[in-house]
Amino acid sequence: MADSTQASAPKPSSSVKLVLLGEAAVGKSSLVLRFVNNDFQPNKEPTIGAAFLTQKCQLPSRTIKFEIWDTAGQERFASLAPMYYRNAQAALVVYDITKASSLVKAKHWVAELQRQASPGIVIALVGNKLDLCEEDGTTETPEDAGDAAPAEGGDDEDVVARKVSFKDAKAYADEESLLFFETSAKTGHNVSEVFTAIANAIPETSLKGGRAAAASGGTQAAISGAGAGQESRVNLNARGDNKAQEGCAC
Amino acid sequence: MESLDGTNWDVVIAGTGIQQSLLALALSRSGKGVLHVDRNAYYGGAEAAFSLQEAEEWVEKVEKQGGVDTYFSHASIRKNLEHTGEKAGLGPSRAYTLSLSPNLVYTRSTLLPVLVSSRCTANEQLGFQAVGSWFVYSGWAAPGDSDTSTTHIDSHLLRVPNGREDVFADTTLDLRTKRSLMKFLRFVGEYENQPEIWEQHRKKAFPAFLLDQFKFPTASHAPLLALTMSPDPPSETSTEFALPRIARHLRSIGLFGAGFGAVIPKFGGLAEITQVASRASAVGGGVNVLRNGARGVNYKVQQTPTRPSEGDAQRNLSEPGSGDAQTALIVQLDGGETVYADWLVGQDADLPLATQKYTIGSKPRRPSVALKSITIVDSPLSSLFPRTSDSSPQPAGAVVVFPSRALSSDQATDTSPETPPVHVVVHSGDTGECxxxxxxxxxxxxxxxxxxxxxxxxxxxxxxxxxxxxxxxxILFSMQYQQQSGDTSSVAAAAEDSPAAARVLQFPSPDLDVVLSDDIVSNVETAWKGIMGDDAVDFMRFEARDGGGGEEDEDEGVSYGPP
Structure with missing residues (x-):
């Protein structure tokens, strides 16, 4: 946790809730673990079903702190709770470019987000496992990602090839105004680019300030009533101990 | 979608009510393989929360089922379609989260420490807001006014003093009332140590106790009765029931900050806790499945003695068909799958008829009924949410109590029949529910x-x-429904006297108390202990994954998950 924290302290910093969506085993968790672990602790074992990962993204003018929510496997039986989507400002919808059905599923999740999530949510569509389609580029990385390892199903083991063309997916993403990238969690290709693009796409007005800027207007706050909520929050960690700790403040 | 058919589990939990969801969390983080199913398409069961559209679907479903197999009946919705005027009308469906469980949680509740130690409150997953003020309605008609139409009744909402400082500062109370009130509050503060004052009144009505022991005129009972949140009329509210509840109210004030003693979970009451706990259970390796209930349960012919199998969900799912493992139960799901488990736990509405079952929470409870309503109004009702002190958080909840008889049309006389009080918990837009x-x-x-x-x-x-x-x-929208409580369906099941003998554990049905009962946590702990056996240590105490002790949550990259 060394380098990213000490970089240019005075920039304004804001938290952004980002949710992961997509079919099981497309590489959701591994994308995030690549993004998060790459910056520090590269040898850390991948975590299956982590509740949260957080990572800062430094932009020229501000720092975005992603609070990344993993599905914890709840997508397997289509059993995500409304609280998962609530107040999410960004979503990463992941499919596997070697599995056509996973894009169908991704489209379903995009529709679900448009139905359930805040209106201004930034959605990035990500085709993962690019390494499987590039004959040359794949140098094997031993700490390959946990539940995304393609070995599980055994469907497409032998002939691994692209089943979703860049053009088709891009066309769909443009139609729905989604950010679009093809990535490899395994090689790290394009992974940080996805998060930087999301960070850049989040409108300044929808950012609820970290410590400083408290104003959080915008439609999202109006819809969810989250605007004035922060000052009404009761700190359950305040019991008995000193409040200086600021346990769960945002 | 993956198939569950033939999978093995340590525990199948049926229903996602608050008790089941907390149990799923406790067990999955204690290393048990948990399959958590709910026949509904939503989390929460009898504690769920709904958008407007989901509320309409729920009402329709309740009416169709005619109250069978559920705690609910007599549900209906009324919408004010003629709403006009300068203020905004009903918003889009998803702008609302209407809760079937808007229970007040006192800061002394055993639930809160459990939510903190199990890290449900970490990372702002779960937020709580203050319930600032209690009000008592008095609707006496002005003297000499024979017109009884509502507008002519001089109706008041009187704020109940929030403890002794408030009583002292209150200008509406006369000196004598103040003095006896202070005396009473001092007594309640340590009523346990003063049995001589109340012991002989234990079973008797609380108002009589107030009158006899403290010379409180009946007219000034309402605020104290309001603090008991008793569902019953005053004459049926016993002293032994009332005293601990008033004490709980007073002792809760100030625990988490000045000026309030009760909190509500943001975004839909207990429903939000069920969702957070279910998700945390999934993080611990549990598998959540909506739209699939437990339809039937059978015992294996050769019931093997307790063998706590070191199961985890991942392994179980990847080894289908191993139904010869030493599980005690065969559970049929609504989706047609058969799964194997050592334990099945749920509420009576979620459990199939079992030949044996063990009911958790041995306290006998009388069957009871309540009518509830949920009303959306187009006003912030700011006068109900005053900041109770300079340093207190902005309250998002308020309680208005309508004492027995206060609403009766024939004016309150001693001869009119006693009605139960009406409790209204008001949630402001700050809760995110509107x-x-x-x-x-x-x-x-x-x-x-x-x-x-x-x-x-x-x-x-x-x-x-x-x-x-x-x-x-x-009023923009209102819905009404009747809810039943009390355990009725132990018909076919032989009551087993130990969890291990039964293997099917039944939680009591949700009780109708507006205040969250501490039984919730003790029931969950009982079930957890029964299932964990000798391994039952550290109930709901989980470390942050990176062992930072909790303070490091905010650092980047720190995560927590299953050990």
Whole structure:
């Protein structure tokens, strides 16, 4: 946790809730673990079903702190709770470019987000496992990602090839105004680019300030009533101990 | 989608009510393989929360089932389609989260430490807001005024003093009342140590105790009765019931900050806790499946003695067909799958008929009924949410109590029949349950639908007049439903006297108390202990994954998950 924290302290910093969506085993968790672990602790074992990962993204003018929510496997039986989507400002919808059905599923999740999530949510569509389609580029990385390892199903083991063309997916993403990238969690290709693009796409007005800027207007706050909520929050960690700790403040 | 058929589990939990969800979390983080199913398409069961559209679907479903197999009946919705005026009308469906479980949680509740130690409150997953003020309605007709139409009744909402400082500062109380009130509050503070004062009144009505011991005139009982949140009329509210509840109220004030003693979970009451706990259970390796209930259960012919198998969900799912493992139960799911488990746990509405079952929470509970209503109004009702002290958080909840008889049309006389009180918990837009500038009113009274509906309706009308807001608040939407409690369906099942003998554990049905009962946590702990056996240590105490002890949550990259 060394380098990213000490970089240019005075920039304004804001938290952004980002949710992961997509079919099981497309590489959701591994994308995030690549993004998060790459910056520090590269040898850390991948975590299956982590509740949260957080990572800062430094932009020229501000720092975005992603609070990344993993599905914890709840997508397997289509059993995500409304609280998962609530107040999410960004979503990463992941499919596997070697599995056509996973894009169908991704489209379903995009529709679900448009139905359930805040209106201004930034959605990035990500085709993962690019390494499987590039004959040359794949140098094997031993700490390959946990539940995304393609070995599980055994469907497409032998002939691994692209089943979703860049053009088709891009066309769909443009139609729905989604950010679009093809990535490899395994090689790290394009992974940080996805998060930087999301960070850049989040409108300044929808950012609820970290410590400083408290104003959080915008439609999202109006819809969810989250605007004035922060000052009404009761700190359950305040019991008995000193409040200086600021346990769960945002 | 993956198939569950033939999978093995340590525990199958049926239903996602608050008890089941907390148990799923406790067990999955204690290393048990948990399959958590719910026949509904939503989390929460009897504690769920709904958008407007989901509420309509729920009401329709309740009516179709005719109250069979569920705790709910007599559900209906009324919408105010003629709403006009300068203020915004009903917002989009998803702008609302209407809760079937708007329970008050006192800061002394055993639930809160459990939520903190199990890290449900970490990373702002779960937020709580303050319930600032209690109000008592008094609707005496002005003297000499024979017109009984609502507008002519001088209706007031009187704020209940929030402890001794408040009593002292209160200008509406006369000196004598103040003195006896102070005396009473001092007594309640340590009533346990003064049995000589109340022991002989234990079973007797609380008002009689107030009159005999403290010389409180009946007219000033209402605020104290309001603090008991008793569902019953005063004459049926015993001293032994009332005293601990008033003590709990007073002792809770100030625990987490100045000026409040109760909190509500943001975004839909207990429903939010069920969702957070279910998700945390999934993080611990549990598998959540909505739209699939437990339809049947059978015992294996050769019931093997307890063998706590070191199962985890991942392994179980990847080894289908190993139904010869030493599980005690065969569970059939609504989806047609057969799964194997050592334990099955649920509430009676979620459990199939079992030949043997063990009911958790041995306290006998009388069957009871309540009519509840949920009303959306187009006003912030700001007068109900005063900041109770300079340093207190902005309250998002308020309680308005309509004492027995206060709403009766024939004016309160000693001869009119006693009605149960009506409790209204008001949630502001800050709760995220409605758009800013509106409020959600959760009302309940211990009556069946037939007699309760007029009472609830007049309570809401009286409240909206009593707040004296300008312009007058308008009702945009309301729904009503009857809820039953008490355990009725132990018909076919032999009651086993130990969890291990039964293997099928039944949680009591949700109780109707507006205040969250501590039984919730003790029931979950009992079930957890029964299932964990000798391994039952550290109930709901989980470390942050990176072992930072909790303070490091905010650092980047720190995560927590299953050990």
């Amino acid at each position: 758009p800013a500038g509106q409020c959600v009113l959760y009302a309940s009274t211990a009556l069946p639908a037939s007699s309760g509906l007029p009472l609830l309706d007049s309570a809401i009308v009286a409240l909206l007049v009593g707040v004296q807001e300008d312009p007058k608040p308008c």
